Amino acid sequence: MSTITLISGSTMGSAEYVAEHMAEILDNLGFSTEILHGPSLDDLPLNGLWLVVTSTHGAGDLPENLQPLADEIAQQKPDLNLVTFGAVGIGSSEYDTFCGAIRSLEQLLEDHQAKRIGDRLEIDILQHEIPEDPAEKWVKEWAKLL
Numbered sequence: 001m002s003t004i005t006l007i008s009g010s011t012m013g014s015a016e017y018v019a020e021h022m023a024e025i026l027d028n029l030g031f032s033t034e035i036l037h038g039p040s041l042d043d044l045p046l047n048g049l050w051l052v053v054t055s056t057h058g059a060g061d062l063p064e065n066l067q068p069l070a071d072e073i074a075q076q077k078p079d080l081n082l083v084t085f086g087a088v089g090i091g092s093s094e095y096d097t098f099c100g101a102i103r104s105l106e107q108l109l110e111d112h113q114a115k116r117i118g119d120r121l122e123i124d125i126l127q128h129e130i131p132e133d134p135a136e137k138w139v140k141e142w143a144k145l146l
């Protein structure tokens with residue numbers, strides 16, 4: 001089966017834990033996975049299946065470890081036509097910019113012709129004390145689309 005590259009953006013680790021949990025589930029389903037925390041564009045397969053998991057910080061901003069990737073994409077304008085991706089955000093609905101990071105990153109990927117598979121998951125930490133729980137449910141459904 002295909003290799004799935006999990007890309008995480010995180011400040012305090014929540015999104016990383018969620019990415020690791022989803023990778024474990026995908027491994028158990030027979031996929032091979034690699035997890036990259038805050039990768040640069042050079043680290044990523046440009047004909048691959050990505051699962052992007054990011055929290056939101058500042059006022060709707062990407063975490064510091066993922067902003068450089070977004071900057072590289074915006075500057076280098078790679079053709080991501082052969083990339084398909086899933087999108088998972090973690091945020092808090094107390095902010096007007098709830099899950100702003102995954103929304104803007106998804107837009108950036110689509111602007112460069114990447115295609116999203118499945119619906120975006122937005123995990124609200126005010127509703128889910130354990131963000132891995134909704135992530136687990138979502139990724140099992142997402143895997144069926146692959």
Ligand SMILES: Cc1cc2nc3c(=O)[nH]c(=O)nc-3n(C[C@H](O)[C@H](O)[C@H](O)COP(=O)(O)O)c2cc1C
Pocket residue numbers: 009010011012013014015016054055056057058059060061063090091092093095097098099100125
């Ligand atoms: C300073 C600060 C700013 C934040 N800004 C936002 C925001 O704009 N939108 C949002 O949905 N969540 C926001 N959050 C909530 C975080 O996304 C949430 O706590 C998340 O679980 C952090 O995950 P991480 O440890 O992977 O970075 C903010 C949190 C902090 C501490």
